Structure formats: C-alpha cells, structure tokens
Amino acid sequence: MTKLYDALQESPQTGINLSNLNPEERQQVRQISITGTKGLSQSNTPGRTADVYYLEGDERAAAKLFVEEHREALERLDFSKKDTLQTSVPREVYDWILHELGERTLTKYERVVLEERSNGTRWIIDRTRFEQHPDRRYTVNEGKSARVDELSLADLYAELDDPLTESDLRAHRAVAGNVRYLLEYFRTAEEFACSPVTINEEMALRKH
Known part of the structure; x- marks a missing residue:
C-alpha cells in the first residue's frame, strides 16, 4: 500500500x-x-x-x-x-x-429525508426515492414526497390540533404532496413528542 x-x-x-x-x-x-x-x-x-x-x-x-x-x-x-x-x-x-x-441542509431518517433549502422550502422525501431516483425527487405528483412552503416544520406542527391527522395536513395552505411523509417525519424526529394512531381510518399522531 x-x-x-x-x-x-x-x-x-x-x-x-x-x-x-x-x-x-x-x-x-x-x-x-x-x-x-x-x-x-x-x-x-x-x-x-x-x-x-x-x-x-x-x-x-x-x-x-x-x-x-x-x-x-x-x-x-x-x-x-x-x-x-x-x-x-x-x-x-x-x-x-x-x-x-x-444552500440545502439534509437530515436523513430511516424512511424519509428532510431537505431544507435556503429559500425556506422544506422537502420531506421517501428515502429510497431520494437515494435511488434523484432526478424524480422534487415532485408532489408521484406520491413519494411532501413540500412545505413559507413555514417552519415546528410552526406547522404547533399550528395543528391534537390529534394531528392526514386531513389536517392536506387542508393546510403551506402543505403539498403526500402528507404521510410529513407524519413519518414528525413521528421520527426527536424534537416532536408524539405517537402514531389511527383515527377514522386515517394515519394520525397523538401529541404528548
């Protein structure tokens, strides 16, 4: 050598x-x-x-x-x-x-990747999609990512009621894409104390 x-x-x-x-x-x-x-x-x-x-x-x-x-x-x-x-x-x-x-800050979790951009946009992307199909990461039309604009994820979490449901996220003005990835991010990130539950056949989170 x-x-x-x-x-x-x-x-x-x-x-x-x-x-x-x-x-x-x-x-x-x-x-x-x-x-x-x-x-x-x-x-x-x-x-x-x-x-x-x-x-x-x-x-x-x-x-x-x-x-x-x-x-x-x-x-x-x-x-x-x-x-x-x-x-x-x-x-x-x-x-x-x-x-x-x-320009972009990446945080990788087991199932999702959080990408925070300097312009304030946050992408939460399926980890497999992020790593294996980089040319198809940034779309909200294929069911593999969510995007949050003009609002921090901490503020988004705080704004929404307990329990936090898929419907709540879909109805929010700042959110686009597959909101289940947002739920997975909140469930996984240490700064959010919550547990997964099912409410009216929807994925949801119970805040602690």
Missing part, C-alpha cells in the same frame, strides 16, 4: 498525482472535477477549481473539502439554474456540496 493511499484513507486530498498510486489503488479513487457537459451553457460556473480526490464512501468529506477550497467561487453560482457543478459530479456529491454551502 502506498503512502498516498494511506493519506486518502485518512481524508480526501487535493493536488495529488495519481501515478503515485498502484493500479489497484487508482481503481478505488474517485474525484470531484468540474468539467461541465458538452452542449450545455458554461456561464453558471465556479471557474477553474482544484480537483478533490477521495475513496468511495467519503463523499461528504470530499464535498466539505471542495467547499473549503472554493467557497467564494461557489457562492457566486445561481443554484436555481443548471450549473456546471451539477453536470460534473455525482448527485450525492452535489447534494453534500449544497449542504456544506448552506
């Missing part, structure tokens, strides 16, 4: 020469390299960036290092539009880069 591979096992690295790894080690190395996609506009780009090298499983640490190295350039990007970062790196790495920048 080479010293460089030992270093990669410790943490992601920049400024390395892959030729210093043996062939078997090189096969295990991944990298964040911003190249863009041929045919797409290159206007929304961070400019020239240093590549970050990492081993599979270290995606979050690699994203953190990439942001530390390029924060100023990344903060100039418009993430509401297609950008060269999005078209250059795996979706999981892109998600963690946005997380480290503060």
Whole structure:
C-alpha cells in the first residue's frame, strides 16, 4: 500500500498525482472535477477549481473539502439554474456540496429525508426515492414526497390540533404532496413528542 493511499484513507486530498498510486489503488479513487457537459451553457460556473480526490464512501468529506477550497467561487453560482457543478459530479456529491454551502441542509431518517433549502422550502422525501431516483425527487405528483412552503416544520406542527391527522395536513395552505411523509417525519424526529394512531381510518399522531 502506498503512502498516498494511506493519506486518502485518512481524508480526501487535493493536488495529488495519481501515478503515485498502484493500479489497484487508482481503481478505488474517485474525484470531484468540474468539467461541465458538452452542449450545455458554461456561464453558471465556479471557474477553474482544484480537483478533490477521495475513496468511495467519503463523499461528504470530499464535498466539505471542495467547499473549503472554493467557497467564494461557489457562492457566486445561481443554484436555481443548471450549473456546471451539477453536470460534473455525482448527485450525492452535489447534494453534500449544497449542504456544506448552506444552500440545502439534509437530515436523513430511516424512511424519509428532510431537505431544507435556503429559500425556506422544506422537502420531506421517501428515502429510497431520494437515494435511488434523484432526478424524480422534487415532485408532489408521484406520491413519494411532501413540500412545505413559507413555514417552519415546528410552526406547522404547533399550528395543528391534537390529534394531528392526514386531513389536517392536506387542508393546510403551506402543505403539498403526500402528507404521510410529513407524519413519518414528525413521528421520527426527536424534537416532536408524539405517537402514531389511527383515527377514522386515517394515519394520525397523538401529541404528548
């Protein structure tokens, strides 16, 4: 095992020469390299960036290092539009880069993922959908997610009566999508003391 591979096992690295790894080690190395996609506009780009090298499983640490190295350039990007970062790196790495920048905060639970965006929107998404079908996460029409706009989840929870039912959530102005994912989030997140119950054949939560 080479010293460089030992270093990669410790943490992601920049400024390395892959030729210093043996062939078997090189096969295990991944990298964040911003190249863009041929045919797409290159206007929304961070400019020239240093590549970050990492081993599979270290995606979050690699994203953190990439942001530390390029924060100023990344903060100039418009993430509401297609950008060269999005078209250059795996979706999981892109998600963690946005997380480290503060554009989106991800919290993963057993069955759902909470994504909180800097504009105030909250997505609660089926975890399998989030991880296996990233191109189909952000829709309220396929029954695999819920969206809450212009209201924190804590305020939404506090506004609703006890017991909190599916019908209550569906009727709320700030909520769209499959409200069962919201119920699952409230049931799982530590800050909400509640228990699942069934009321009039609906899923619901009894507050404590």
